[in-house]
Amino acid sequence: MTSTASTSTGAGASAGAPAAAPSVALAASLAPAMRKICGAADVLTDPLELRTYECDGLTSHRTVPALVVLPETAEEVAAVVRLCASAGVPFVARGSGTGLSGGAVPHASGVLIVMSRMRRILEVDPVARRAVVEPGVTNLSVTQAASPHGLFYAPDPSSQVVCSVGGNVAENSGGAHCLKHGFTVNHVLGLEIVTPAGELTWLGDGTGVLAGYDLLGAFTGSEGTLGIVTKIIVKLTPVPEAVHLVLAAYDSLEAGGRAVTDIIAAGIVPAAIEMMDALSIEAAEAAVHCGYPEGASAVLLVELDGPSAEVEAELSTVRELCEAAGAREIRAADDPVQRAGIWAGRKSAFAAVGRLSPAYIVQDGVVPRTALGDVLARISALSEESGIRVANVFHAGDGNLHPLVLYNDAVPGEAERAEVVSGAILDACISYGGSITGEHGVGVDKSRYMPKMFTAEDLDTMQLLRCAFDPASLCNPGKVFPTPRLCGEVPGHRRGPHPATARGAEIF
Known part of the structure; x- marks a missing residue:
């Protein structure tokens, strides 16, 4: 090699474009x-x-x-x-x-x-x-x-x-x-x-x-x-020698967000910190019966891995911080089967929202962790103003949001309104110093947003x-570029x- x-x-x-x-x-x-x-x-x-x-x-x-x-x-x-x-x-x-x-x-x-x-x-x-x-x-x-x-x-x-x-x-x-x-x-x-x-x-x-x-x-x-x-x-x-998964249920996304901030501020870097809102929880329950706490407005999943002594010490701190942020229920699992059962709800979320809506857009933007609350509030306002439902599933630890913009493509004009909401969410991410994509790529769908982010x-x-x-x-x-130019242009x-x-x- x-x-x-x-x-x-x-x-x-370069030779530029083909002759024809x-x-x-x-x-x-x-x-x-x-x-x-x-x-x-x-x-x-x-x-x-x-x-x-x-x-x-x-x-x-x-x-x-x-x-x-x-x-x-x-x-x-x-x-x-x-x-x-x-x-x-x-x-x-x-x-x-x-x-x-x-x-x-x-x-x-x-x-x-x-x-x-x-x-x-x-x-x-x-x-x-x-x-x-x-x-x-x-x-x-x-x-x-x-x-x-x-x-x-x-x-x-x-x-x-x-x-x-x-x-x-x-x-x-x-x-x-x-x-x-x-x-x-x-x-x-x-x-x-x-x-x-x-x-x-x-x-x-x-x-x-x-x-x-x-x-x-x-x-x-x-x-x-x-x-x-x-x-x-x-x-x-x-x-890893040990893996522990903590599930914490909250009455609001803001409370769950506080727990995320407190965990990171304590110097703990979990293997994963994921959050789901009430709408995405509803979809996951209908799809895979994951058994998340009933009536929760937000569920936070925090997974810790590493040497056993380190994980045990971090587990104690994470539980305390989740409780201090207002968790209504906390569960912990170290058994692989139990952990897989808890993760099933989160991993099924994208497909599961199909039970709530015949069509949806999976968005992918990134914001600073400190801006999570403000951007989620903006998403909620956009949903209320437009009448377009948005289910939130996201990698809370690194601020990577995956809002699921739900719409009925059989209703005239609703797909267009969903696109407007989806674009406004990316605009909000950019305005807080974030990015139009964290892991899904730009492709053809987000190329028009590239000039909003890059000079x-x-x-x-x-x-x-x-x-x-x-x-x-x-x-x-x-793909990727809003106005691809020929080489040499x-x-x-x-x-x-x-x-x-x-x-x-x-x-x-």
Whole structure:
């Protein structure tokens, strides 16, 4: 493995756009050549089969691809990309399709490269504490393979049963335990990638030691715009000696928020601190019968892990702080089965709200912990003013909010009102010095909010990096940036600084 990527450089000097705009017919004409690469069964052209892939987990954005291919090896992926590049046809990589920002929405005149058949765990090395996996491997499968060695894979999105590691790399996914253990980027030691030109190469050497530019860090979270991952070397973490989960029920979100602030102020860094409001609790109870305290307006979950003596001492302090903040009921569990039962309510929350509403938007914004109360109050006011219900589920420890904006798409105008509320929530996050996304990515859904958060210079710098990897602008085009420019195009003025920059505020 080498630690550098052989990619095109010099974003300003590129061929620019293809001579002619790509067409559905051009992409479809590649099908015979694709079949020679991947096999007839792994190339889809039937309109009904193509519609299967028209969206990811965010169903409000839909596009039917011109062609779908399902490669089974890295070499096949590279050959497919080379064919697309030579024809000037856009291409998009897709994992399990659980994304929530439209990052894997296909290009109408392009090829969708589905990675779900590349799902082998190639190696588990308990001595080096790492594993080598293909991008279609599900997140939870890595922990299951590592558990006989007393190890686990720390990033754990709520969708970890079905979401793929390749998709996690694309979005730099987090999960409930990212507060202590970090996001995907903190657990990726090396990536085999196919560049937008179709070259197979490595970023990082599997040790986690980097020299020069951090291309590994830049690629992780780039939302499929810099290339396609074909192998991932992930770091494995020892299973903690002790794990305790505390559930505290409150009569208000504000009271639960005080407990979060007090716990962090006490110098305790839990593995996870999660909170749910009454509406999300109602949905979870209906879906999985998790048995949360009846009538609670908020439920706080605090999980502690580490050496037994440390966890026992922190557990005592956490219980005292939760009680002092006004908890109406406190439960604690160290048995794995009991803990799983409590976590079931939180992990089912996104899907569970489908029992309350036929359609909903899963939003993803970040605010400083100190602003949680103010932003939640603003969300409540927006809901009341608009008549659009909002269920709140969030990573309270790091201020990552996941408001679920509920609406009925059969009612004229209600989807539009829900979009307005959703956008206003992101505006509130930005106004308090936060971010438009914590772990779900920008994709196509949030690209219009990028100029509200970043300066013209910020966006131009990001696009220069993208052009260095993809000068032809064929790799997942139309994502992340509000007005993607061709490589070499003179950048234009956009807007002023993010509020946090203007105030010199610290995010956390």
